[in-house]
Amino acid sequence: MEKLFNKYREHDFSEFKGIHLDATLPITEVVLNDVVQEFLGAHNDNVQHLRIAIRDQNTLNVDVRVKLGFLAKTFNFDAIVGEQIDFQASPKLKISLSGSGLPLGILARIANKIFGVLPEEVNIVGRTIEVNLSTMLSDHGLHDIIPLLKVARIETISEKLILHLRIELN
Secondary structure, three states: HHHHHHHHHHOOOOHHHHEEEEEEEEEEHHHHHHHHHHHHHHHHHOOEEEEEEEEEOEEEEEEEEEEEOOOOOEEEEEEEEEEEEEOOOOOOEEEEEOHHHHHHHHHHHHHHHHOOOOOOOOOEEEEEEEEEEHHHHHHOOOOOHHHEEEEEEEEEEEEEEEEEEEEEEE
């Protein structure tokens, strides 16, 4: 089956032109934290601890401990996840930091300028963390699915992030 999948993948899934899928993917806190840990583990040893709790109304509670040189600091703050990603216009996940997360944003920008601690997919602008999903997917060998992704809508309920995806191949 894998051989067959790779055959179609090599040809940009052209045999499936006209496909239109709307999918709902519920992501638990355990899965979200596993994915984040996997992503961070490959890029950053300055983050000593990171735990994300999913709350209602697109809110995440983030508990993170960062170390830069001999300084270590723990931050706990709420962040609001953007409700929609238009992969065709701007494939960026936007996360707004609450007031208590602002010092972390400032620290991260300064540390990134000095030490280059943030992966290239992550950018902090003011109170907003932007994650370039196109770059992130490409870096993890999933570049061929980017043209298939059209729109993602995000909602959260306690302990679960629900991702609604529209996938099309025209």
